[in-house]
Amino acid sequence: MTSESNVKWIGKNTIRPDGADKVTGRAAYAADATMPGMIWGKILRSPHPHARIRSIDTSKAEALPGVKAVMTSADFVEFPVDTPVPIGIQDMRWMSRNIMARDKVLFAGHPVAAVAATTEKIAEQALELIEVDYEVLPWVIDVEEAMKPDAPILHDHIRFEGKPSNIAGKLEHTLGDVEAGFAQADVVIERSFRTEPVHQGYIEPHACLVSVSDGKATVWSSSQGQFMVRGMCAHMTGLPQNDIRAIPAEIGGGFGGKTIVYLEPVALVLAMKSGRPVKMQMTREEVFRATGPTSGSVSKVKIGATKDGKIVAAEGTWWLQAGALPGAPIRGPVGCGFAPYDIPNVHTLGFDVVCNRSKVAAYRAPGSPIGAYAVECVMDEVAEALGIDPLELRLRNAAKEGTKAAYGPVFPRIGYEETVRAAMEHPHYRAPLGPNQGRGVASGYWFNAGGESSAQVNINEDGSVVVITGHPDIGGSRASTANITAELLGIDYRKVSVLIGDTSVIGFSNLTGGSRVTYASAMAVTESTREVINTLKARAAKIWGIDPEAVIWENGEARPAGENAGNFEPLTLAEIAAKANSTGGPIGAGKQLNAVGAEGGFGTHICDVEVDRELGIARVVRYTAFQDVGRAIHPAYVEGQIQGGAAQGIGWALNEEYIYDKNGKLDNASFLDYRMPVCSDLPMIEAVIIEVPNPKHPQGVRGVGEVPIVPPLAAVANAIYNALGIRFYSLPMSPPKILAALEQTERLAAE
């Protein structure tokens, strides 16, 4: 086995295998694909946030020259609302209704029909010829409004406590006895919070190209999982999975938003009906109106602590907007909110609330930032009330090995404490602040995920290696796979090519999501590579005529060991590969597994802001993020995940939000008015990697990508409080909100 002393590639910032293609513009994303005879698909979307579809007349559109196919939900398999059809964490009842309305439109932008035509312009013209007769219904978007007794009901089949309701589900965790816990507390703080929906904001709009020939479909698309695409297409069209080949194009960002389909099944139906390859590509406006975002929320969090800074009870309730169909990420806040802390009495509760807004999609640690925002702001107030440093309070209550989390597990060795200690010891935490500046801290947790992964490792005739995995590479995972394979084999990483296989090439592999790829894929790759090494040893033994058990693999070579040691010259991988055919045939191995033991990840962030008191503008001027990553296989891409997650969290805290007009239509469906951070908005973001190896993983890996978006919302809010002495209980903390609060404070002071 590899020992720490001769580690060559794990922990090295190697150049990613797909890098050259991406810096030269050659990398093929879904929208870059074309085919002979290709036609264009476009979607007709509802102008109303809520309406019954009385009828759809597509005859005029069908008659337009150049139109090759028109479809509606009648062309999809119908899934009755009373029978769940799970695929992964999704339910096809809702997924199919989300991508093509059935009976009712549930948000402005909801697809009602689609057209394929020889040009985009003709397709657009055809959409205008489709006549939809709507019975417009009252609508509701706000989560609190949606729960009122007289709120318009979106779904007749949803009942809560026996009555028609927009509350589609509930999740609850209980540990100990919170009432008894609060009774012991010297300080109890309870606050209510509100967040707005925010979009994942990937730069690449959804796109796909689908070709059907002789009943066999090929789907090129940008997604976080080609097997998910295949599965959902099969469900919605009734095609068997072997008749669908889903090819993962390069993906231009997803952050969870591409773990489901929007276009692929539509394009597939259009391709089946027209007999032509169909390409579909969303506009940015469509992306904002009809994909993502994550939930807006209201919440209430209560924390009780004793004078000596021991948290004795905690309670949190979160109401999350699911959008048009059930599926808000209530598991996030309810499970993760208090997870960084060892608290004896905990009660958490979450509600999944439907409303007339686009259905939520996963967004980086779904729901957990909403949970941490509330919890970590209240933690800041508890620390202040107790007169304890906020990081010290976190340290005194830190979850550690053996801590029982309210959502169930008992933590194994985890690195939360280490992140807090590292933050306390970092120069940032003691650096002087300038005028109008403030500093805030917050922590965060994400479950991380394991799940199904497949890998194939093949030794080429010249001793180089091809590794095939089944996970779309969204942020550099091919580089970490190359590092691991090169490390295990003891060869130069440049001898390793890593490819993402399509659904007909590699075995089932679950989504690129849940921070699972480097974790789970590395396990499958490691097991495959170990089997390859066993084969290589066996081949060397055969060449030498000794027992395979008497061969060791070291530094890319087979060496005789034991009593044979020194009797034969070592055989390199290339030498064994050259003789593969005479020693038993090609060398390679594939493994498929369901990875368990992902174990959660923790982070602690320090944020400095500077506020322009006259304009109400808060800017982040320094930011440091500390995270236990288990083991950094490719440190630069680990840092990149942390920096990118922090930046998204900062955007969520300060400026990003879905804004609706009085007609229930999204009013800021563009990058101009949906204000994600631009380059000049941010400082350098220092990522401090902490490595407490995951005992359940061969390389010690923990998921990395999601944790960093969890702490920033509260870190920024706490920093603004530190700068201004004003607490904000709703996001975003945009300039009008900050200025209004400053003016109110001045008014109160004057009175």
Next chain:
Amino acid sequence: MAKMHVSTTINGEPTEFLCDATDTLLDALRGPLGLTGSKEGCATGDCGACSVTVDGRLTCSCLMLAAEAEGREIGTIEGLSQGGKLHPLQQKFLEMAALQCGICTPGFLVASKALLDRNLEPTETEVRYWLAGNLCRCTGYDKIVHAVLETAAEMRGASR
């Protein structure tokens, strides 16, 4: 209606193409010209993924009509590496992991090159404001800014 005929120069190569009056340069690049390195992230000039140079001046190809390319010199991401050798910016982006998903990368590279062509000694602030029209959602910009600053320093060293 008959298509318009446009004669232009792309990455130093004389090029002709046909387009409609309302086609953008991005439409022409990605369509008839097959230069799909320029990406469409918004089609409204807000993301910079389609950045090109026109007579050396940085612009969004989605905000320019294809017909306006007549007689101009267009530079795209495909022209950044020369003779199979990566531009120092491309090399540095790879070495410093200044890309994740890569969809914004061509735009950042074209924009960064336009900056370094004018100013080989940019400050961090100058880099950040110059690149403010290029959205990246993956990296938090940190490694991109570092890579541009580092490339500038190396190119200054090499030119001495």
Next chain:
Amino acid sequence: MTETQYLAPHSLDEAVSALLAANGTGRILAGGTDLLVQMQAGIVKPGLIVNIKKIPEMTSIEETPDGGFRIGAAVAGAVVGEHERLGKAWPGVVEAINLIGSTQVQGRASAGGNLCNASPAADSVPALVAAGAVATIHGPNGRRTVPVEEVPAGPGRTNLAPGEILVSFTLPPRPPHSSDAYLRMIPRTEMDIAVVGCGVSLTLENGKCTAARVGLGAVAPTVLLVKDAADALIGSKLEDDALEAAAEACRAACRPIDDKRGTIAYRTKVAGVLLKRAAAIAADRAGRA
């Protein structure tokens, strides 16, 4: 479906005739950074697009014999920003034009387009109004000149007659100790539409303000020339009282709306803040001791 025509004439008269012939369906293409976005959104479907960038008068910057400047309406912001003497005389106008959009947009967008798009939030307009810039307009009946503040008629509408084309802006000669400044409030540091924009141009004599103009954007249907604010500055040494009086005049002039970019209360308050800050910068540039 009527197809769009494209024309790139070399003379103004040719452009004017083509526009007239297009019967109201013609659109002028300068930088195109607004027009193409509107076409993309389907808001505008021109029958004719007239690219006026081949008309030399519209794409050049000249110094006038009296010491002023004439800026072609279609000169790209980046080109304006590279003109050293213009930048020295009118730093506020130049910084305002350079705030229109990103670096990429600066490669194309022009002050003429910014004015004719007639957004109340146009960045260059408050600075041009403060500068006392005069627009030269060429039309079927020849040429006329109007102050910049009289060009916009309301959001998305101008006072240009059919067939008329905005040709250039003329900036007057500068007395000594004069300068200008433009500031805008946006939530981010770049890439946003101004929530409020404020341009201030002034002249000092021995520290005393002898002339001033104030332009205010995004607080009314059109960019405002705020005479009361200028009057509050004139005669003062820009002491706190005078600045507060000018700020109050700006706030009083505001007739803003609540929208996704800002609230009425916020815009009103910010208008005063920006006035004070812009006046201070302009005064420093004018050589205030």
